Amino acid sequence: MKTNPGRFFEDYSVGEVIDHAIPRTLSGGERALYHALYPARHALHSSDEFARASGLLAAPFDDLITFHTVFGKSVPDISLNAVANLGYAEGRWLRPVLPGDTIRSESTVIGLRENSNGKSGVVWVRTRGMNQHGDPVLEFVRWVMVRKHRAESPAAAPIVPEVKEFVPADELIVPAGLDFSNYDFTFAGEPHRWGDYRVGERIDHVDGVTVEEAEHMLATRLWQNTAKVHFDRTQREDGKRLIYGGHVISLARALSFNGLANAQSIVALNAGAHANPCFAGDTVRAWSEVLDKAETGAPGVGALRLRLVATRHGAEPFALRDALGKYLPDVLLDLDYWALMPL
Amino acid sequence: MKTNPGRFFEDYSVGEVIDHAIPRTLSGGERALYHALYPARHALHSSDEFARASGLLAAPFDDLITFHTVFGKSVPDISLNAVANLGYAEGRWLRPVLPGDTIRSESTVIGLRENSNGKSGVVWVRTRGMNQHGDPVLEFVRWVMVRKHRAESPAAAPIVPEVKEFVPADELIVPAGLDFSNYDFTFAGEPHRWGDYRVGERIDHVDGVTVEEAEHMLATRLWQNTAKVHFDRTQREDGKRLIYGGHVISLARALSFNGLANAQSIVALNAGAHANPCFAGDTVRAWSEVLDKAETGAPGVGALRLRLVATRHGAEPFALRDALGKYLPDVLLDLDYWALMPL
Amino acid sequence: MKTNPGRFFEDYSVGEVIDHAIPRTLSGGERALYHALYPARHALHSSDEFARASGLLAAPFDDLITFHTVFGKSVPDISLNAVANLGYAEGRWLRPVLPGDTIRSESTVIGLRENSNGKSGVVWVRTRGMNQHGDPVLEFVRWVMVRKHRAESPAAAPIVPEVKEFVPADELIVPAGLDFSNYDFTFAGEPHRWGDYRVGERIDHVDGVTVEEAEHMLATRLWQNTAKVHFDRTQREDGKRLIYGGHVISLARALSFNGLANAQSIVALNAGAHANPCFAGDTVRAWSEVLDKAETGAPGVGALRLRLVATRHGAEPFALRDALGKYLPDVLLDLDYWALMPL
Structure with missing residues (x-):
């Protein structure tokens, strides 16, 4: 089969690193759309002049543009068969993203726990976004409930990562x-x-x-x-x-x-x-x-x-x-x- | 209270200059959205080549992009509590706006007249847009009917500016x-x-x-x-x-x-x-x-x-x-x- | 009359070349909108880095952005009075289009055949898109059924072009x-x-x-x-x-x-x-x-x-x-x- 069915719970193993597809070059177009889609008005992200007066080279994208871009790339590998997006932790923005930057992302599986019903389980990943220089721009942990492909697949020993409360x-x-x-x-x-x-x-x-x-x-x-x-x-x-x-x-x-x-x-x-x-x-x-x-x-x-x-x-x-x-x-x-x- | 309730009629005084917030850097993104939102097709604003053949450096934004940007910035200070947008006069575009320019705006209160019902009044402002060099790009007069905060607020003597018919x-x-x-x-x-x-x-x-x-x-x-x-x-x-x-x-x-x-x-x-x-x-x-x-x-x-x-x-x-x-x-x-x- | 009524079947003649209006400079804005409007994800068109690793200067626009731009310009001259868009043939993309390029298009009438009802006819055109250097970026044949303005207009001898099956x-x-x-x-x-x-x-x-x-x-x-x-x-x-x-x-x-x-x-x-x-x-x-x-x-x-x-x-x-x-x-x-x- 050529199409992507997404991954199921039993397809993940702790320690695995998944490179997500489709690096994306962002431009003023994404910023304009962000302003059209949301009533976003923070001056640092709206004006190159304001950003320069604040010590930056130019207005970086709204931090949530970075988040959505990095997150979006992880969907086909992490949450296509998700039943629920359960939580986030340890998210940190590490570097501003500017028009012209190309963003890709990867996720490391850091935890797995099958549900008692045997039909699904929780997958914890640490997702990182990188720019075209390989510099990290964002990282966060999220955990999702993912369906099992077959109820009879054996359950591995649960590994539940500790994440900081904040x-x-x-x-x-x-x-x-x-x-x-x-x-x-x-x-x-x-x-x-x-x-x-x-x-x-x-x-x-x-x-x-x-x-x-x-x-x-x-x-x-x-x-x-x-x-x-x-x-x-x-x-x-x-x-x-x-x-x-x-x-x-x-x-x-x-x-x-x-x-x-x-x-x-x-x-x-x-x-x-x-x-x-x-x-x-x-x-x-x-x-x-x-x-x-x-x-x-x-x-x-x-x-x-x-x-x-x-x-x-x-x-x-x-x-x-x-x-x-x-x-x-x-x-x-x-x-x-x-x-x-x-x- | 941290949120902006907007200004009421009694909050304005003639001669006051209000600097509007959130300077905005415009790019090809705003132009593309303008073309998607409106069936805009004037060649001077669509093609860099056409604009150069007409003596300009590149295709300036549609003049109404400039208008909306300058106007939008004035809304939180001028018309958040407006009952009606009553009129425009003496609007002049003063300089083309190009991708990369950063626009801010300011308004001078030029007239005030309380309505006979004591509940609202008309505010006249002259709004100016400036680019990142401080050069004016647009100016216009508009007048709006704005609610009073308290009916008992005293009415100042009416000042009705004369505006040109055209x-x-x-x-x-x-x-x-x-x-x-x-x-x-x-x-x-x-x-x-x-x-x-x-x-x-x-x-x-x-x-x-x-x-x-x-x-x-x-x-x-x-x-x-x-x-x-x-x-x-x-x-x-x-x-x-x-x-x-x-x-x-x-x-x-x-x-x-x-x-x-x-x-x-x-x-x-x-x-x-x-x-x-x-x-x-x-x-x-x-x-x-x-x-x-x-x-x-x-x-x-x-x-x-x-x-x-x-x-x-x-x-x-x-x-x-x-x-x-x-x-x-x-x-x-x-x-x-x-x-x-x-x- | 100042408005464009569009052309009718009897307004075309075989061999005529129609220059279409409104050259258009494309930017990252059009690309961002394309990604918002369609679930488009081909990496070559999404990432400058991926495109460079594939031997190109930067990520060219999705090929259908080129198609829509060239096609759109032809509508006022070719299909404003079209009853139906009947077919395409011999379409070839000839050169990638990059942000900053300005696209215009022209169509050559290559066939005409009046319908037996005398009310409409089929018009065949070969449409070409060019960039700001005059280099062709796309060409295709399409044929549309167009209304006649007057049923009594004389029918010219039919000319039906041969087009390749593929x-x-x-x-x-x-x-x-x-x-x-x-x-x-x-x-x-x-x-x-x-x-x-x-x-x-x-x-x-x-x-x-x-x-x-x-x-x-x-x-x-x-x-x-x-x-x-x-x-x-x-x-x-x-x-x-x-x-x-x-x-x-x-x-x-x-x-x-x-x-x-x-x-x-x-x-x-x-x-x-x-x-x-x-x-x-x-x-x-x-x-x-x-x-x-x-x-x-x-x-x-x-x-x-x-x-x-x-x-x-x-x-x-x-x-x-x-x-x-x-x-x-x-x-x-x-x-x-x-x-x-x-x-």
């Missing part, structure tokens, strides 16, 4: 040269600096976006993510196309501009859960909570650890879980990340 | 170097030159475009315009998303290619009214009327003053107002502009 | 410098090389895409194709917008990646039929059949002649025609092309 502040990588000493808060869009946020503070991001089928499909294809459920309405009995979880991440991050305009760059992805599926017609909203704060050593640059929650319109403000600890039905995403912000 | 021909700025002496009418798409149009002539542009939600949202986000009513269907009681008026301007201008293919560049925006709201599902059509003609002094370059009217399918051809002078319900836009055309 | 392998043009000797099958996404395909083999490409109105309109406008039926729902009695046949070609070609990932470049279009119309809401699938194989003389480069069939979800696998030889109702496209593949 990336420690002293392991954050600040882009080389980044300097917020002369940061222009007017151009950035808000006056609130690192010192203005306190741990425990919560921000309702106010705006909402009603999602259309064409939009999430354009976005998901842009990252060469090929999972069938996003594009083919015959895949689910209810005829709905499941929206790529990363689309919700980008929507929520862009909505969080309103209240976190100076959280310019994402430098770590500590954890993340796609709490409930999102479908076309949903109006997506977002709120954030400040989880922690740290200095970085780079001039004028602080870090905020943030929880970013995406909800469907109608959700109670700041409500997350029910009495049993289960995500409420209108919570779509619960993401934990570190962002850089001027001191 | 930009006089001798104040039009022709792009430096523009030369239509060797204009290629075949490449441009139509044989009709400046001398072929007479004042009073009306042109039905024949084509129509049925608008989808995904399209107008992609377009409006592309310009980093954040007004909620365009994206969030929970904002209006009827569940409809209001289409950004600028989307209708670009649709109508692109449709006007068929009959005005040689009206290559917009150099002035004399006046404009968004006569009725446009919604997804509407099929937009357009007609034009020649209002005036002028020479420019640049080699081979004439100017036409044009009325551009966008209508919803079903509108009577060339009908504009009812017996009482009110716009007919299927008229969406009534725009008055100057364009450059080969003599 | 482009012979020894007339295929391999891009200068192309070398697949060090081809990276991992980066390309599949291990199957030229030698792994046998004539008669059929491949079901497994994936499907449900099409939205916004998507096909964005795509069709991107190529500056102006045929009304694609954009204006008032043009057909059933209120449907007919999807541009080329959109289905690109969808099917992109879907064929899964099973033909190494069929990197299209070098010839032998024949093609838009068997049935496609509308928004249809879920498009594809299958291929290997029709022939050939070597090319270029290092490591072989050629496969392929039939690519697009179907609507629900079609019987590999079924094409009914007992009377008519295309089955869920067959959308039957395309015959040559692609280059590593030996």
